[in-house]
Amino acid sequence: MSDKSPTKAYGKVWLVGAGPGDPDLLTLRAARLLMVAKVVVHDGLVDPRILAMAPAAARFICVAKRRSRHSMPQDEINALLVREAQAGHDVLRLKGGDPFIFGRGGEEAESCLAAGVEVEVVPGISAAIGAGAAALLPLTHRENASVVSFVSGQCKGLTDQNWAGLAGVGRTLVIYMGLATAEMIADKLIADGLSPETPLAVVENATRPDMRVLRGPLAGLTSLVEREKVQSPALIIIGAVTARADIALRQMALEAQQ
Ligand code: SAH
Numbered sequence: 001m002s003d004k005s006p007t008k009a010y011g012k013v014w015l016v017g018a019g020p021g022d023p024d025l026l027t028l029r030a031a032r033l034l035m036v037a038k039v040v041v042h043d044g045l046v047d048p049r050i051l052a053m054a055p056a057a058a059r060f061i062c063v064a065k066r067r068s069r070h071s072m073p074q075d076e077i078n079a080l081l082v083r084e085a086q087a088g089h090d091v092l093r094l095k096g097g098d099p100f101i102f103g104r105g106g107e108e109a110e111s112c113l114a115a116g117v118e119v120e121v122v123p124g125i126s127a128a129i130g131a132g133a134a135a136l137l138p139l140t141h142r143e144n145a146s147v148v149s150f151v152s153g154q155c156k157g158l159t160d161q162n163w164a165g166l167a168g169v170g171r172t173l174v175i176y177m178g179l180a181t182a183e184m185i186a187d188k189l190i191a192d193g194l195s196p197e198t199p200l201a202v203v204e205n206a207t208r209p210d211m212r213v214l215r216g217p218l219a220g221l222t223s224l225v226e227r228e229k230v231q232s233p234a235l236i237i238i239g240a241v242t243a244r245a246d247i248a249l250r251q252m253a254l255e256a257q258q
Contacts, residue, residue, distance in 0.1 A: 017124015
C-alpha cells in the first residue's frame with residue numbers, strides 16, 4: 001500500500017439512475033452495479049424493490065429527498081459521498097429517474113471531482129419518459145408536438161422562471177415537482193397566454209403498480225389535484241398529446257380484454 005498515492009486508495013462514486021420505479025426499467029449497468037454494491041446511498045424516491053436487489057450485507061444510507069420530509073441538506077450529501085470514497089469505499093449513489101434531470105447529480109459529481117474522487121454516471125429513465133410510456137402518452141407526436149420541455153415547479157424561484165413559449169400549440173411541457181405549486185403553475189401559464197382549456201394529464205406513481213393517470217383542462221388543475229388527492233411523486237404534463245383520443249381508446253380496449 002505504501003507505494004500508492006492517497007488518491008489510488010480512494011473508492012469511486014457511481015451516480016446511478018434508478019428510473020421511475022419499476023425495477024425492470026433499470027439499465028443493465030445499474031442492475032449489475034447494484035448487485036455487487038457495498039455502500040448504497042439512496043434518496044426517498046428509490047423503489048424498495050430496487051434496493052432489495054443489493055446484497056443484504058450492503059450498507060444502506062438513506063438521504064431521503066421527498067418533499068416536506070426531513071432530508072439531508074445537499075452539501076452534507078456531497079460531503080458524505082466524498083468521505084466514504086476517501087475512506088476507500090466504492091459508493092453507489094442511487095437516485096430516482098436520471099441523475100442529471102432535476103437530481104442534483106451535477107453538484108454531487110462536482111464535489112467528488114473537486115476532492116479527487118473518481119465519478120461515473122449511469123443514466124436512468126427519467127420520470128417523464130417512464131410516465132409517457134406507462135400512460136400511453138407520447139411526449140412528441142407528428143400531429144401534436146414537436147417540442148418537449150422539462151421544468152421544475154418547485155416553489156423556489158418559480159415566479160422568476162420564464163416558461164413563455166414552452167407550452168402551447170405544438171409543444172409538450174412536463175413539470176416535475178409541481179404538485180405543491182399547481183395553482184401557481186396554472187395561473188402562470190394562463191397569464192403567459194395559454195388557453196385555460198389546454199389539456200393536461202397528471203401522472204402519479206408512474207410505472208408503479210399504483211399509477212394513476214388523471215386528465216383535465218389547465219384551468220381545472222388545482223381542483224383535479226385536490227379532488228383526487230394526488231400524492232407525490234407526480235408529473236404534470238401539459239399539451240395536446242395528453243388528449244389523444246385514439247390512445248385512450250386503445251387503452252380502454254386493452255383493459256376490456258383483460
Ligand atoms: N431525477 C428524477 C427527478 C427527481 S425530482 C428523474 O429523472 O425522474 C422528483 C420529481 O420527479 C417528483 O416530484 C416527481 O415530479 C417526479 N417523479 C419521479 N418519479 C416519479 C414517478 N414514478 N411518477 C411520477 N413522477 C415522478
